[in-house]
Amino acid sequence: MIAATALIADDEPLLRESLSRALTQLWPSLEIVATARNGREAVELFEIHAPDIVFLDVHMPGVNGVEAARQIGRRTHLVFVTAYEQYAVQAFEQGALDYVVKPVDPSRLEDTVERLQERLRQQRAGQLPAGGAEGLGAMIEQLAQRLAQETQTPGAGGRSGAPAGRYLQWIRASVGSTLRLIPVDQILFMRSDEKYTLVVWDEGEALIRTPIRELIEQLDPQHFVQVHRSVVVNLHAISHVTRGPNETADLHLKKRSEILPVSRSYLHLFRQM
Structure with a gap:
């Protein structure tokens, strides 16, 4: 198996560790020479270590992954790591760049590893220039434009929280002694409990410290709605929904026995149901 070095940049420590472990299992001869918390660190560590491959999270505070890629350019093989599938489908469909979607799918990462190994073989045989991607600059600029547009676009339904494409994709929660990454699309409902929020998903439930008023601003309004000040x-x-007295209603769930209240302020959301 071909030997190589890599740098991982992601602002989430748990995800840096998860990607590093997955890469080690799939590519034992790959050496992770450094990890970075943001794009600025990624560029600085790249200059020090000059790794063969750089895994860059698209969304990082300060200098994001796209800006870091601009500075690194074709001096390495770039792999973007993103929680947003639209980047993978639209921005990388020409194959000039590779990508990994978070949470990392082992089979998808295995495909990425095989492509990277082949590109490195070709590069070392003189069949491919450093960085290996024709039109790399244009692809990075395309991705930068998409990122800028989505940062400026307000959420659907008039919500002024997360811009389109930047909605929360998973929630971290402690379940016993384990830190879980809960995919947001598996969450059934959330209910505030004084200082905590109860998160209920397909496989269980957990309490997190984030107030529900902060969470609602980060959720896709096409999928999640507030139905009560605490739900x-x-x-x-x-x-289904059953109407109650005094302009209220109850929500019945497909997979749970709980009945959730709908207050008068939110009943209009279900008038067509």
């Missing part, structure tokens, strides 16, 4: 529900999890 947010995934629309796909609703079985």
Whole structure:
């Protein structure tokens, strides 16, 4: 198996560690020479270590992954790491860059590893220039433009929280002694409990410290709605709605026995149901 070096840049420590472990299993001869918390660190560590491959999270605070890629250019093989599938489908469809979607899927990462190994073989045989990607600069600029547009676009339904394409993709929660990454699309509902928020998903439930008022601004309004001052529900999890007295209603879920209240302020959301 071909030997190589790599740098991983992601602002989430848990995800840096997860990607590093997955790469070690799939590519034992790959040496992770450094990890970075943001794009600025990624560029600085790249200049020090000059790795063969750089894994860059698209969204990082300060200098993001796209800006870091501009500075690194074709001096390495770039792999973008993103939680947003639209980048993978639209920005990389020409194959000039590679990508990994978070949370990391082992089979998808295995495909990426095989492509990187082949590019390195070709490069070392003199069949491919450093960086290996024709039109790399144009692809990075395309990605930068998409990122800028989405940063400036308000969320659907008039919400002023997360811009389109930047909605929360998973929630970290402690379950016993384990730190879980809960995919947001598996969450059925969330309910505030004084200082905590109860998160209920397909496989269980957990308490997190983030207030529900902060969470609702980070959720895709096409999928999640607030139905009570203390309750947010995934629309796909609703079985049916029963109307109650005084302009209220109850939500019944497909996979849970809990009945969630709908207050008068939010009843209009279900008038067509």
